[in-house]
Amino acid sequence: MTLAANAVRWLAGRKVIVDGVSVSVKPGQTLGLIGPNGSGKSSLIRLLAGLRAPAEGDVLLDNRKISGFGRWELARRVAVVEQHSMTEANVTVLDVVKLGRTPHRSALSPWTDADDDIVEDALVRVGLTDRRDQFWHTLSGGERQRVQLARALAQSPVVLILDEPTNHLDIQHQIDILRLVEDLSITTVVAIHDLNLAARFCDRIAVLSEGKLVTCGPPTEILTEKMIADVFGVEAHVSTSAHHGRLHIQFLM
Numbered sequence: 001m002t003l004a005a006n007a008v009r010w011l012a013g014r015k016v017i018v019d020g021v022s023v024s025v026k027p028g029q030t031l032g033l034i035g036p037n038g039s040g041k042s043s044l045i046r047l048l049a050g051l052r053a054p055a056e057g058d059v060l061l062d063n064r065k066i067s068g069f070g071r072w073e074l075a076r077r078v079a080v081v082e083q084h085s086m087t088e089a090n091v092t093v094l095d096v097v098k099l100g101r102t103p104h105r106s107a108l109s110p111w112t113d114a115d116d117d118i119v120e121d122a123l124v125r126v127g128l129t130d131r132r133d134q135f136w137h138t139l140s141g142g143e144r145q146r147v148q149l150a151r152a153l154a155q156s157p158v159v160l161i162l163d164e165p166t167n168h169l170d171i172q173h174q175i176d177i178l179r180l181v182e183d184l185s186i187t188t189v190v191a192i193h194d195l196n197l198a199a200r201f202c203d204r205i206a207v208l209s210e211g212k213l214v215t216c217g218p219p220t221e222i223l224t225e226k227m228i229a230d231v232f233g234v235e236a237h238v239s240t241s242a243h244h245g246r247l248h249i250q251f252l253m
């Protein structure tokens with residue numbers, strides 16, 4: 001499915017937080033959202049996920065306004081993992097991941113073997129099968145992040161929207177999670193701070209600054225020394241890695 005924001009604007013009170021942003025992601029592709037703290041990435045993520053309505057502009061899923069989708073109808077297509085996803089205490093990892101199946105079930109439909117298989121597959125993918133009975137409130141930050149991703153995967157979405165999915169993860173789990181998302185080959189939007197990971201895993205990158213879209217395109221066109229200096233105020237050296245052929249960004253400190 002194609003997900004697109006068309007000149008979306010969102011305000012908190014009178015303050016413009018997302019200012020006329022247009023971005024789109026083609027089926028199976030990954031769009032990275034980068035930008036300094038407070039540039040509007042999470043706010044745009046919420047608009048794209050349909051968690052908030054734009055004051056102006058539209059979010060479209062295959063050319064249909066997401067405001068026209070019913071709650072469950074949208075949740076069967078779009079899964080979102082927010083930065084600080086919380087859940088009720090006294091629930092286990094398995095309980096949280098099972099919640100992902102909710103949009104696919106009606107009050108009358110019983111839990112099926114197929115639901116079990118999907119939940120199991122999600123736990124396997126994030127490497128948490130041995131934690132299924134652990135209580136949520138006892139998990140580390142990185143483990144919670146992986147559980148929330150498993151919950152999103154159990155939703156069997158065609159569009160996955162992730163707000164900084166790697167920020168609590170050690171380097172191995174950062175790479176594992178982004179590889180997992182890459183292998184899913186579904187339409188993905190990911191807000192991410194690590195420019196090297198963005199260069200490696202995103203098909204296109206949108207740069208936000210003060211709520212506005214600065215530029216959008218393939219990593220090789222977007223992640224330039226000039227853009228990094230202009231938007232992030234940091235001097236960087238950008239080269240092509242001899243090891244993986246993608247961009248390698250070194251910050252000159």
Ligand SMILES: Nc1ncnc2c1ncn2[C@@H]1O[C@H](COP(=O)(O)OP(=O)(O)OP(=O)(O)O)[C@@H](O)[C@H]1O
Nearest residue numbers: 012013015017035036037038039040041042043044
């Ligand atoms: N509900 C709100 N009320 C007031 N201000 C808000 C609200 N939501 C967001 N903002 C402000 O909007 C700006 C953008 O916030 P947002 O969380 O979208 O940025 P971000 O790019 O995701 O930041 P970070 O990289 O720090 O996570 C920030 O200055 C934030 O304080």
